[in-house]
Ligand code: BES
């Protein structure tokens with residue numbers, strides 16, 4: 075795998091080698107590093123901006139190769155637009171775009187000269203957001219590409235990036251925190267990208283177990299323990315696979331001993347063939363990513379523990395594989411969930427909600443959390459509704475929804491609230507049991523959420539349908555696409571803003 079960049083912060087100074095990235099707003103006024111370079115190169119920056127009709131628009135960039143008169147190999151001019159209008163996510167995008175220029179140049183060294191021409195200092199938060207964006211952009215999943223031509227290969231040596239900024243001391247401290255979040259998002263991406271032959275249920279549980287080295291307490295329940303608890307909805311899904319079902323419970327105790335915990339629950343279907351209601355062949359390979367919810371929960375726990383968040387947080391992930399087999403669950407089967415409700419399985423491909431039914435019930439029953447948020451690549455219908463740009467948000471609580479929506483706007487991991495309500499109940503009424511696991515084509519994402527609500531009791535709860543955002547996600551400044559790590563930054567932000575201390 076290509077190595078992620080090594081990022082450090084230092085005081086503003088003259089660029090010495092590699093790529094110098096200078097940031098310029100839409101006034102085109104040059105900061106001190108840019109001015110120095112411009113003077114030493116006989117006005118190369120000023121001239122390039124003029125020739126290219128560069129207006130300093132946000133994310134627009136100019137690449138000046140081998141400028142005479144200075145030691146650097148390249149000068150990249152990165153547009154910031156109107157600096158005062160940049161929100162948190164824009165700083166990440168700037169860092170990502172700058173990192174893109176460094177990678178394209180295959181440079182070992184780069185310096186980012188973060189200055190504002192209006193005299194305001196770039197804050198430590200903004201500087202570490204740039205670093206976070208750069209680190210995330212540096213990620214690629216190419217460990218299985220043994221035949222890639224040398225010249226196509228990303229550098230295997232990690233690029234050294236020095237961010238030169240007035241607030242470097244504070245940024246240095248803050249980066250210890252922010253880097254944990256980057257690592258959490260990268261862990262989530264790795265989990266989603268790994269194929270199912272490599273990352274089965276046991277291997278995933280092992281990944282969760284490895285969080286113990288960060289101080290997370292981890293329990294793994296197996297088939298026997300879950301059978302004893304009555305988790306027949308989850309266990310029914312796992313029947314067709316030779317991979318044993320696992321429930322991983324991650325417990326980060328960073329808050330006061332008696333403080334009520336908050337809980338995150340993830341769908342972890344390591345591969346979703348559809349089971350007996352088997353999926354069509356086209357695109358089925360993407361279903362290795364059907365554990366994107368569980369990956370986000372694991373990545374989040376990594377982030378919270380890594381930055382020693384002052385909160386008690388529980389992560390619960392249901393790990394199964396959905397396969398057809400002589401012993402697989404059938405359409406028409408009726409299972410009794412841990413809650414005591416009976417479920418008629420109409421379609422074995424609506425398996426995520428069966429896994430979550432027991433994982434959610436177990437979580438509220440055992441931990442009595444202040445809230446539960448589950449993440450799941452639950453329905454194709456959410457992609458029809460929202461595309462890959464927003465995740466669907468379903469909730470029984472307006473305050474929690476508002477906080478989540480706000481965290482989404484700040485982090486760029488955006489949510490769009492969708493309805494649930496008693497009028498949808500009729501669609502999941504079963505002929506032979508309490509409820510059925512599908513409601514037909516209309517409102518497919520809503521009936522899935524409505525189904526989940528049966529298993530949350532009266533706990534404040536939100537369900538994030540991340541089928542279009544955790545996997546199959548578009549390329550952005552901070553992601554090369556497909557596995558995005560969606561949910562880690564979002565939920566870290568939610569915790570940071572409202573549930574610590
Ligand atoms: N894992 C899928 C949903 C999915 C689809 C995730 C596309 C990512 C991309 C889920 O288990 C599923 O198969 N859902 C069915 C539900 C249907 C049978 C009611 C769907 O969306 O078609």
Ligand code: MN
Pocket residue numbers: 346348422423424425426
């Ligand atoms: Mn399915």
Ligand code: ZN
Pocket residue numbers: 343346364423425426451452
């Ligand atoms: Zn699925």
